[in-house]
Amino acid sequence: MSYPSFDEILNLQYKLTDFRLQYWVEHDLFTWQWWLLAIMLILPWFLWYKIIPKERKAEVLSYGLLLGLLTSQMDEVGITSGAWAYPYQLTQLNRGLNPYNFALIPVFYMIVYYYYPKWKHFIIGNVVIAILATFVVEPILISMGIYKLLHWKLIYSFPIYILLPIVFRIFHYYLIEQHKMETKKSTKPT
Missing domain, CATH: 1.20.5 (Single alpha-helices involved in coiled-coils or other helix-helix interfaces)
Known part of the structure; x- marks a missing residue:
């Protein structure tokens, strides 16, 4: 062959x-969809800046950036495998929907992370995000021609939207605890 x-x-x-x-x-470039994507990239970060207090910004941001990176990678896998596509892009730097992956979704997850430190409320908050993202935002993006499903159904996204923030919270808490333990060891008098 x-x-x-x-x-x-x-x-x-x-x-x-x-x-x-x-x-x-x-x-x-400069279509109304392009302007909407630009707003989707900027507005959530403005909201995040106003809501999250200065003393917690680093912790909350590290959680959100981890989520954004994984979301972006999963988006790339979906695009490459032909599950979905984005007829409109803010930039041509990659094929993913950057305003969604690096602003809209992570910012709302970061807000839930900040406001709901208890697991029960955190999970409920993420289920609400999953419902809104899967059954409201994604259909709107489809109707606007920004998001095109090829070999994917919206319902497949629902458990992913719930599991990602939970897994990353566990991972993020583990990293924070490891850092605290290392800091304690390094500050002990010898």
Whole structure:
């Protein structure tokens, strides 16, 4: 069986990058969808800045950035596997929906993380986010032509929206406890 060479793959990748850039400039840039994506990127962070107190910003931000990075990676897997696509992009730097992955979703999870330190309320808050994201925000993005489902159903997103923040809270608390233990060890007189 014959397969393409690495150089052939690179050439196709360069051509696809050129096509995407041309599409973005002619189709996306400065449309109302593009402006909406810009607002989706900026407004949640303004809200976050106003809500989260200065003394907790670093802790809450580290939790949210971890979530944003994983969300972005999962988004890339979904795009690459052909599960969904985004006909409108804020930038052409990657194929994911950056305003959603790095602003809207993480900021709302960070707000729940901050306001609900007890597990029961934290889980309830994340279920509410999951319901809103799956059954309100995603359908709106679909109706606006920003999000296109290919081989995915909205209901598949629901458990992911619930599990991600819970897993990351466990991981984040573990990291914080490890840091506290290391700090105690380093400050003990010898």
